[in-house]
Amino acid sequence: MYIFIQQVINGLTIGSIFALIALGYTMVYGTMKFINFAHGDLVALSAFVGLTIYTTVVSSFSNSIIAILISLIITIVIISIIGYLLERIAYRPLRKAPRLSAVVSALGAGMVFQNAIMLIWGPNPHYYPADIIPNKIWHFGDSVISLIQILILLLSFFIMIGLYILVNKTRTGRAIRAAAINQDAARLMGINVDAIIVIIFALGSTLGAVGGMFLGMFYRGITFNMGWNYGISAFVAAIIGGIGNIPGAMLGGIFLGLFNSLIAGYISSTWADAFTYILLILILIFKPTGILGERVAEKV
Amino acid sequence: MKKKITGSLMLLMVLALIIPIGLNAKVVKIGVQAPITGKYANEGQGIDQAVRLIVEQKNAQGGLLGNKIEVISEDDEGTAVKAAFAAKNLINKKVMAVIGSYTSTCAAAPQKMYYKAGVLQTSDGTSDALTKHAYWTFFRNSNPNSAEAIFTANHFINQRHYKKVAILSDYSSFAVGLGDAVKKEIEKLGGDVVYYGKIKAGNQNFTPILTKIKSLHPDVIYFSGYYSDGGLLRSQQVQLDIKADFYGGDANDNVDFVKLAGSAASGSYLINVPTPSLLPYDDAKKFLADYEKKYGMKIPSIWTILNVDGLRAIMYAAEQTNSLDTKVIADFLHNMKKPFPGFTGPLSWDKKGERIGSSYFAYEIQPDNSYKVISK
Amino acid sequence: MRKSAIYKYLVFLGILLIYPLFSNSSWLAIGTTFIIYSIVALSQDIVLGKAGMFDMGHAMFFGIGAYISAIMNTVFNIPILWAIPVVVLISAIISVLMAMPTIHLRGDYLLVVTIGFNIIFQQVIKNNVFGLTGGPNGIFGIERPSLFGFEFSSDLSVYYLAFFVLILILIMIKNLETSAVGRAFHYLRLDNLAAQCVGINTRFYRLFAFALGASIASIAGVLFAIQYTVISPESFNLMQSILFFTIVIVGGMSSIPGVLLGTFLMFVLPEIFRDFNTYRYLVFGVMMILTMILRPRGIIPKKFGIIPKYLLKDK
Numbered sequence: 001m002y003i004f005i006q007q008v009i010n011g012l013t014i015g016s017i018f019a020l021i022a023l024g025y026t027m028v029y030g031t032m033k034f035i036n037f038a039h040g041d042l043v044a045l046s047a048f049v050g051l052t053i054y055t056t057v058v059s060s061f062s063n064s065i066i067a068i069l070i071s072l073i074i075t076i077v078i079i080s081i082i083g084y085l086l087e088r089i090a091y092r093p094l095r096k097a098p099r100l101s102a103v104v105s106a107l108g109a110g111m112v113f114q115n116a117i118m119l120i121w122g123p124n125p126h127y128y129p130a131d132i133i134p135n136k137i138w139h140f141g142d143s144v145i146s147l148i149q150i151l152i153l154l155l156s157f158f159i160m161i162g163l164y165i166l167v168n169k170t171r172t173g174r175a176i177r178a179a180a181i182n183q184d185a186a187r188l189m190g191i192n193v194d195a196i197i198v199i200i201f202a203l204g205s206t207l208g209a210v211g212g213m214f215l216g217m218f219y220r221g222i223t224f225n226m227g228w229n230y231g232i233s234a235f236v237a238a239i240i241g242g243i244g245n246i247p248g249a250m251l252g253g254i255f256l257g258l259f260n261s262l263i264a265g266y267i268s269s270t271w272a273d274a275f276t277y278i279l280l281i282l283i284l285i286f287k288p289t290g291i292l293g294e295r296v297a298e299k300v
Numbered sequence: 301m302k303k304k305i306t307g308s309l310m311l312l313m314v315l316a317l318i319i320p321i322g323l324n325a326k327v328v329k330i331g332v333q334a335p336i337t338g339k340y341a342n343e344g345q346g347i348d349q350a351v352r353l354i355v356e357q358k359n360a361q362g363g364l365l366g367n368k369i370e371v372i373s374e375d376d377e378g379t380a381v382k383a384a385f386a387a388k389n390l391i392n393k394k395v396m397a398v399i400g401s402y403t404s405t406c407a408a409a410p411q412k413m414y415y416k417a418g419v420l421q422t423s424d425g426t427s428d429a430l431t432k433h434a435y436w437t438f439f440r441n442s443n444p445n446s447a448e449a450i451f452t453a454n455h456f457i458n459q460r461h462y463k464k465v466a467i468l469s470d471y472s473s474f475a476v477g478l479g480d481a482v483k484k485e486i487e488k489l490g491g492d493v494v495y496y497g498k499i500k501a502g503n504q505n506f507t508p509i510l511t512k513i514k515s516l517h518p519d520v521i522y523f524s525g526y527y528s529d530g531g532l533l534r535s536q537q538v539q540l541d542i543k544a545d546f547y548g549g550d551a552n553d554n555v556d557f558v559k560l561a562g563s564a565a566s567g568s569y570l571i572n573v574p575t576p577s578l579l580p581y582d583d584a585k586k587f588l589a590d591y592e593k594k595y596g597m598k599i600p601s602i603w604t605i606l607n608v609d610g611l612r613a614i615m616y617a618a619e620q621t622n623s624l625d626t627k628v629i630a631d632f633l634h635n636m637k638k639p640f641p642g643f644t645g646p647l648s649w650d651k652k653g654e655r656i657g658s659s660y661f662a663y664e665i666q667p668d669n670s671y672k673v674i675s676k
Numbered sequence: 677m678r679k680s681a682i683y684k685y686l687v688f689l690g691i692l693l694i695y696p697l698f699s700n701s702s703w704l705a706i707g708t709t710f711i712i713y714s715i716v717a718l719s720q721d722i723v724l725g726k727a728g729m730f731d732m733g734h735a736m737f738f739g740i741g742a743y744i745s746a747i748m749n750t751v752f753n754i755p756i757l758w759a760i761p762v763v764v765l766i767s768a769i770i771s772v773l774m775a776m777p778t779i780h781l782r783g784d785y786l787l788v789v790t791i792g793f794n795i796i797f798q799q800v801i802k803n804n805v806f807g808l809t810g811g812p813n814g815i816f817g818i819e820r821p822s823l824f825g826f827e828f829s830s831d832l833s834v835y836y837l838a839f840f841v842l843i844l845i846l847i848m849i850k851n852l853e854t855s856a857v858g859r860a861f862h863y864l865r866l867d868n869l870a871a872q873c874v875g876i877n878t879r880f881y882r883l884f885a886f887a888l889g890a891s892i893a894s895i896a897g898v899l900f901a902i903q904y905t906v907i908s909p910e911s912f913n914l915m916q917s918i919l920f921f922t923i924v925i926v927g928g929m930s931s932i933p934g935v936l937l938g939t940f941l942m943f944v945l946p947e948i949f950r951d952f953n954t955y956r957y958l959v960f961g962v963m964m965i966l967t968m969i970l971r972p973r974g975i976i977p978k979k980f981g982i983i984p985k986y987l988l989k990d991k
Contacts, residue, residue, distance in 0.1 A: 003515045010507035097972030104925045108964025115958035123341035130562025219504045221560045264508035274799045277792035380908045388702035473813040
């Protein structure tokens with residue numbers, strides 16, 4: 001039994017990081033109807049930016065937790081600006097173009113991010129300091145949970161609640177939902193769709209930045225090409241939950257994390273990827289719009 | 301008239317450009333085929349820099365048989381297809397010998413091309429497949445997986461008395477080869493391999509597979525892949541509170557292993573040929589110091605030095621035979637009466653290009669991240 | 677076909693014909709791979725450009741061709757050219773089996789499914805199923821073919837073999853464009869529903885496009901195995917699929933000159949700038965974005981007869 005509980009803890013931790021990144025994909029898809037393939041590399045970039053800021057500010061603070069929070073906030077600001085620039089430079093000129101052009105533009109932007117990281121920080125891995133979060137573990141029965149896992153779970157949970165409230169209970173949120181359903185109609189209703197898209201990219205980048213720094217703190221080693229792996233997993237999570245659907249991305253991320261853990265733990269780690277994608281294909285065959293259904297108006 | 305003058309001037313200029321090249325024709329070209337970018341850039345750049353240093357020192361002493369040596373580097377990015385392109389370029393540039401590549405796959409892909417072109421190749425690749433064809437051009441400067449596996453199994457079963465062993469590898473040809481060999485040798489000695497699985501390199505989240513291993517209660521976890529995953533495996537093993545010893549195969553022996561594992565590095569074990577700092581020879585120590593002085597960094601790993609040794613043996617053979625003919629050099633290397641004293645110990649080769657003799661160490665990483673030799 | 681277009685193709689093929697005279701062996705190898713990649717890109721274009729199905733897993737069929745022919749050659753000692761009919765048949769069957777349950781999926785969902793199939797394929801060959809695929813090492817020692825007593829042992833002969841196949845494929849695609857099938861593809865790309873309404877069996881033509889694209893890609897796979905005599909999984913991974921996908925979009929969907937130019941830009945250009953190792957892919961990414969902004973329909977977009985401009989605005 002403790003093995004099962006342990007696998008659930010493992011799965012929830014990685015799943016909540018997937019969910020944070022998946023939200024970035026799903027929100028962009030919801031309004032702009034294209035897959036932002038650069039998002040994974042943006043996550044990797046935020047892991048590097050976060051580490052650099054942490055190492056510069058850490059000496060001025062006595063407490064490493066405060067230093068982390070400060071660097072997290074600065075990283076969020078920087079990555080949001082980069083996310084905005086990405087939209088402004090690489091995507092906005094392509095709003096009226098065929099959708100696949102924006103996809104290729106996104107692939108190009110991903111390549112730029114990845115190689116920029118390599119040129120700035122070098123091809124070798126970088127490492128988050130080992131003592132960034134105290135190495136503390138709790139036992140219950142034979143299962144263990146570490147402090148960093150608890151932090152990741154709690155923070156992700158609160159961020160997602162916050163996002164849910166923002167989207168469903170505020171005026172901005174209503175505008176976001178309206179723009180997702182029909183941009184032209186939203187514009188006619190007096191919504192500044194361009195501003196909404198900027199907000200969406202800033203929000204997506206914020207969540208990605210948090211995800212990137214979590215990855216760095218949890219796994220310590222970060223490499224310039226790590227974004228692709230997480231990007232594709234998070235993207236699959238968004239599809240499983242129903243693309244364009246915000247609760248769907250959260251659910252999809254958690255679900256994918258749990259599924260990965262349980263497959264690797266109970267069936268076969270050598271075939272874990274194949275199982276994940278077979279599951280994805282089966283879901284799409286039988287429920288072509290994901291578990292919670294997509295929230296995307298057909299573009300006619 | 302004017303045209304004629306311009307024409308002859310042009311001709312003169314062209315001749316002036318060509319003649320010095322003709323006079324300098326006595327240049328021996330040495331190729332480096334290494335992953336200078338990509339996943340193993342760290343190791344690839346190390347090999348490139350170390351070869352350049354050796355050549356610089358050799359040129360300062362008057363070169364090889366009076367000829368200046370020139371180094372030509374080609375990046376194989378750690379992939380087989382790029383390795384084939386890189387090899388073609390090196391062969392076109394008429395190199396005498398190629399040092400590299402770092403990974404077995406990239407050493408194997410162009411092996412036949414070098415053989416056909418009569419270009420000597422020396423690589424640290426440890427896959428047993430490399431010497432299968434017994435090409436006369438190929439010289440392995442490290443020891444094959446099978447030798448390491450025999451040492452590992454003997455160490456586990458007869459010295460550490462482990463009963464239950466869990467083995468992990470990644471999908472690379474090198475790690476699978478080593479993992480398979482270790483499993484076979486352990487079973488031969490009566491050990492019980494309770495788990496043998498693969499991880500995806502770069503995946504980072506190894507907690508599911510480690511939790512699975514935890515439920516099997518092994519005495520030891522052995523990982524045959526590379527440091528970039530090994531360090532994380534160790535760190536997550538400690539995080540999951542799995543009470544088993546952790547052993548990394550030779551590719552874990554990299555300064556980054558300790559950085560990734562953090563405080564968990566202490567108490568884990570590595571199996572490899574002696575690390576650079578443990579090499580007992582004076583000329584090896586001098587070379588390490590020279591390298592650090594010139595490049596301002598430590599040599600990445602023992603693999604760099606093994607490759608350098610391959611180059612030094614080839615230069616030694618050229619001088620002994622007083623010939624730059626690759627066939628003559630290869631014949632000499634295959635039939636050495638007295639081994640060449642390398643930085644990594646005596647070097648000599650059998651007919652298949654397999655390095656004769658091996659020396660493996662098992663290390664325990666200490667709290668201050670130094671290595672303590674626990675078995676030779 | 678208009679006359680000027682014929683001349684352009686003749687010039688292109690003429691350059692390819694005499695190219696080996698001006699290249700050393702490493703550039704000859706790049707030339708051969710360029711031709712092989714062009715064939716794959718053209719086959720990708722049948723699915724993506726002509727029939728309008730978002731296929732981002734095309735390297736899988738390229739890989740199936742390479743692997744099946746290599747296995748037949750190294751395990752069963754069958755001359756590799758004899759493998760071609762088998763390879764074509766098997767990859768057509770696999771593509772139809774794959775596409776049957778998924779073909780109705782819209783745009784991006786199909787894209788995700790094809791990505792998924794490519795990743796599953798990778799894991800299958802890396803896990804060395806039935807001990808046939810050689811795992812991560814791949815397969816070594818593939819024999820080059822001989823035909824009517826002529827041995828394709830030199831790199832030059834392999835170049836011309838690939839060149840010959842490229843001509844056949846080009847003729848075939850040109851014929852396809854002007855045939856009823858080509859028109860059907862065209863309609864179902866523009867508007868699936870409308871195509872159905874005018875009586876086109878969209879399901880059949882979608883499956884047909886998939887099978888055709890897969891078969892051609894698998895022939896290119898055989899050529900790839902012949903050229904390198906070594907194949908390993910990373911030559912057929914998702915990155916390669918994305919490369920072929922990008923080639924078609926950057927060059928111009930459904931446009932043969934566009935796809936050929938795209939292959940040149942996306943594959944040969946990075947090889948030319950090998951010396952700028954670390955910077956080249958950064959510049960490359962910037963170029964991809966710029967190309968899309970300046971030429972959203974690709975560098976050489978396809979013109980379909982005389983269509984008023986306002987009709988071309990969207991889609």
